[in-house]
Amino acid sequence: MSTAESPLIIAIDGPSGSGKSSVSKAVASRLGVGYLDTGAMYRALTWWCLDQGVDLADEAAVVAAAQTLPLELSTDPDDQRVGVGGSDVTVDIRTTEISSQVSRVATNTGVRPILQQAQRDRMAAIATATGGVVAEGRDITTVVAPDALVRILLTASEEARLRRRSAEVHGTADEEAMAATRDQVLRRDRDDSSVSQFTVAADGVVTVDTSDLGFDESVEAVLAVVASRVGMAARDET
Template identity: 65%
Template sequence: MPQTPMTIAVDGPSGSGKSSVSRAVARELGLGYLDTGAMYRALAWWCLDQGVDLSDEAAVAQAAADLPLTISTDPDAPHVRVGDVDVTDAIREDRITGQVSAVATNLDVRAELRRRQRLIIEEQRGTTGGVVAEGRDLTTVVAPDAELRVLLTASEEARLARRATERHGAADAVTLAATRDLVLRRDREDSTVSTFLEATDGVVTVDTSALTFEEVVAALLALARGEVRPDAAAGTPHTP
């Protein structure tokens, strides 16, 4: 555990490696792990389960305020519950992925879930010593004062291949076509209300296109441990 509390905020588009890398970094540093995207997915699941029309922005915002959400911050045992129901697997289904942007682009929803995210981050700073929080808006809105802010990015081809392999076990013409709409449309829609495609001042960009999972984890650990320093202007790590 770091001697002083540390928040690592990680943004990036779908398929850039945010979740798996952030979880590994949190585990290595003994920090909590927060998947903020799972919160939006859980709300989408809750709305569908409760019969809330996703096009009714006021009703969805009210559902966000009422959402009985419990989300694990243990990187070794991530799970999401809504009330008494474990929805960890259900929120990854295509029916949720295809509709979650209707929830995530609701500005009142974003305000409520950002509030909850900040509370979790502060709680983790006082218990585990910090947190690796990943998703959308982390580096710019949710945790702009984080000790380390990182934008993970990758080429469109690399991101589609990862998602296709993750969802279908292979990246071929058929699986890439099946994945394209889910990945690119969601990024396009979400980018209308959040910033996660380009780094702002003070945010380090790590392009994962040609890197292995282990190399990306090592890069973030080096930044967190101060073994390299972020160059805010260039957006790339430089050795001191």
């Protein structure tokens, strides 16, 4: 799906547990366009540094690793695979070990511009190949793709975010599971907020609150925003 003159670029940001990854993949699938998980890039770099024995406290060494990261990302929203240096790390980068360390890489101010440019390049390539792209992750709506036709901040209440992430990680959202997940979710957001703004929508960014929405409802809410923006763009072109 694309506008009359150019591929459809959709950028989605939001705090941990807001549903941005699952919703973004579903939206890309529904629209028949490619998908980019930018958070997976930071996770993959974290895995690579640990695998190669790079000290995450050595910021210059992590920057050097970012410059040569042998990363492979699938663009199919229905079949997400992540490879680094020939190894399939799709599952590995979602472990607690990586989740507890990734903020040390993501808050490295030398790393961010390298991966942000890589994200722009990948978004352009995916959009050209598939007619569009749904890219989700930190800085997408403001730094990486501020000119995207559709920019959305997907948000939810703290309770809703903890419940969702607990169900995802532990298979349940009881009090014990939510307590075990709380530090991971809130600490990650706190750390990331030191280098990125994703709690308040910037000018031109549409906020979609999913606190009281089910998954399908969240997808439909985002698709409604996309339809509205595409319609506005079409009217502007005539």
